Amino acid sequence: MSAIELYARATEGYQSRVAHAVAALQSAATEHAGRIVQATSLGAEDMVLTDLIARHHLGIAVATLETGKLHDETLALIPRIETRYALTVEVFKPVHESVVQFVATHGARAMYRSIELRKACCGMRKLEPLSRMLAQRSAWVTGLRREQSNTRGGVPFSERDEKGRIKFNPLTDWTLADVWHYIATNDVPYNPLHDQFYPSIGCAPCTRAVAVGEDFRAGRWWWENEGQKECGLHLKPHSALVSAQANFGSAEVKGSSEPGRSQNEDAQKSRVSLIGASA
Numbered sequence: 001m002s003a004i005e006l007y008a009r010a011t012e013g014y015q016s017r018v019a020h021a022v023a024a025l026q027s028a029a030t031e032h033a034g035r036i037v038q039a040t041s042l043g044a045e046d047m048v049l050t051d052l053i054a055r056h057h058l059g060i061a062v063a064t065l066e067t068g069k070l071h072d073e074t075l076a077l078i079p080r081i082e083t084r085y086a087l088t089v090e091v092f093k094p095v096h097e098s099v100v101q102f103v104a105t106h107g108a109r110a111m112y113r114s115i116e117l118r119k120a121c122c123g124m125r126k127l128e129p130l131s132r133m134l135a136q137r138s139a140w141v142t143g144l145r146r147e148q149s150n151t152r153g154g155v156p157f158s159e160r161d162e163k164g165r166i167k168f169n170p171l172t173d174w175t176l177a178d179v180w181h182y183i184a185t186n187d188v189p190y191n192p193l194h195d196q197f198y199p200s201i202g203c204a205p206c207t208r209a210v211a212v213g214e215d216f217r218a219g220r221w222w223w224e225n226e227g228q229k230e231c232g233l234h235l236k237p238h239s240a241l242v243s244a245q246a247n248f249g250s251a252e253v254k255g256s257s258e259p260g261r262s263q264n265e266d267a268q269k270s271r272v273s274l275i276g277a278s279a
């Protein structure tokens with residue numbers, strides 16, 4: 001059974017939730033013109049947001065973190081997005097020498113050995129590249145929803161992150177049924193792993209399929225306690241990075257000397273172009 005068959009339903013208030021999300025994105029794009037980015041995880045919610053941004057011709061850049069541990073199915077979404085929406089996805093990767101040093105010191109399976117090592121891996125592969133993605137930007141857009149987990153139950157429509165940037169969460173009041181109804185009715189591309197009982201998809205070593213009845217995020221860091229199952233992207237990015245550096249040495253969790261620079265910038269030499277949706 002596909003994710004659409006499993007989850008998509010038109011429920012009361014759906015149209016007004018879509019209209020509210022569009023209005024929030026339009027307002028954010030105007031208020032932060034040239035300084036706002038959608039930090040897409042390439043998950044279902046983020047695919048909805050990218051579709052809304054492109055469909056409504058909003059000046060919001062689209063960027064993702066390529067941790068080096070993503071599934072092939074996840075990586076394949078990047079060219080699919082670029083083709084479908086005629087835009088460039090900015091790709092931010094960890095610093096290569098940091099990865100090499102971390103793996104040489106702690107091994108490729110370090111994330112399973114302790115919370116500290118798992119968070120250090122997230123610090124190196126996600127938080128440091130995120131800090132480069134957000135440099136020079138005053139706002140970012142995420143696909144967080146209140147319904148996703150207990151730790152996300154209080155997610156507001158907008159908030160300030162630790163650096164004072166505005167973080168917009170336009171889908172926070174959407175249900176899982178809303179997300180999949182939008183995907184189904186707008187033919188939005190999505191990760192085929194969602195059809196294999198992966199409701200939440202992160203790095204391959206830290207994501208598994210869930211069983212019927214299991215929590216939405218039960219397949220993420222399943223060996224950890226519920227309250228610890230966040231990578232820090234949606235907590236306090238800077239402090240989490242500093243914490244990782246304090247625990248493991250700045251040589252292992254290096255920042256880039258080129259803030260705001262994505263790894264595909266050199267190759268493409270072009271700013272993100274949002275020409276609009278083809279659908």
Ligand code: SF4
Nearest residue numbers: 111121122125203206
């Ligand atoms: S999710 Fe797992 S593999 Fe990915 S950065 Fe975090 S610990 Fe490392």
